[in-house]
Amino acid sequence: MRWLALLAALATLGSAPALGQAYQCRMPERLGPVAPPKRGRDDVRRVTPVTGYTLALSWSPEHCKGREDRPGEALQCSRNFGEFGFVLHGLWPEEGTAAYPQYCARTPVQVPPSVVRKTLCAMPSQRLIAHQWDKHGACMARDPESYFRTATKVYRAIQLPEMERLSRAALTHGMLRREIARINPGMPTDAVTVRSNARGWLQEVRICLGRDYRPRACPAYVRQPRGDTPLKVWRGL
Structure with missing residues (x-):
């Protein structure tokens, strides 16, 4: 099974961008420095045991709608440095309840520029990488x-559907969840959650993972709309 081989793959996969996620990626030769993020009053340090993970994948065309000319969004949205489908929002540790661990370091630490560059084709935002x-x-x-x-590497191990085709269908939340599970053998449908905005446009797909990085049913506190809820997909046209 694909997911049984994932752990071994994590140790051997290369760093080239996956075509299913980044349609094109051509990051600039020089990047400006990004300082460690400033924490707000509500950014509480919470160190709890890690019982699993959530892989969050944002649908870039929806995120970039109306942001194409913003300087702070240039890497992801201007189309000068790439065209993206699903991008990596994050790999998040979970604790089994809504009280997930966060801000475990006592003070923010800067991400080295070499690590930023290696990550940008998956997560095309320096500020998001720092956060x-x-x-x-x-x-x-x-x-x-x-x-x-x-x-x-976990992000690149996920098979993602051909969204150009799905965007032209009468799509629902349940249909997208089932399609993602179908093309990833061994992934249960209830490991996939879909998030849309108030107008029904796709924003994000999240995959619930165990500590071994294998997909598992999402915890009970994870909520999402009914499977027959209509879902629209912005293609960035």
Whole structure:
């Protein structure tokens, strides 16, 4: 089964972008520095046992709608540096309840530029890379390189559907969940959650994983709309 081989694959997969996720990726030769993120009053440090993970994949065309000309979104949305489908939002540690671990390091740490560059084709936002390490990654790994190496390899191991075709169908939340499970042998349908905005447009797909990174049924506290809820997909046209 594909998922039985995933753990071994994590140790051997390369760093080239997967075509199913990044249609094109051509990041600039030079990147500006990004300081460690500033934590707000509500960003509470919470160190709890890790019982599983959530892989969050954002649908880039929807995120970029109306943001194409924003300087802070240029890497992902301007189309000057790539065209993206599903991008890595994050690999998040879970505790089994809504009280998941977060901000485990006492102070924010800067992600090395070399790690940022290796990650950008999967997560095309320097600010998001900094935030994901500070909020989630420090609860899972000793250093940013280990965290992002694992996160990107899990992301690239996921098979994703051909969204151009699905976007033209009368799609529902349940249909997308079933299609993702179908093309990933061994993945249960209830391991997949789909998030849409208030207008019914696809925003994100999340995959619930055990500590061994194998898909598992999502915890009871994870809620989502009924399977027959209509779902629209913006293709970025």
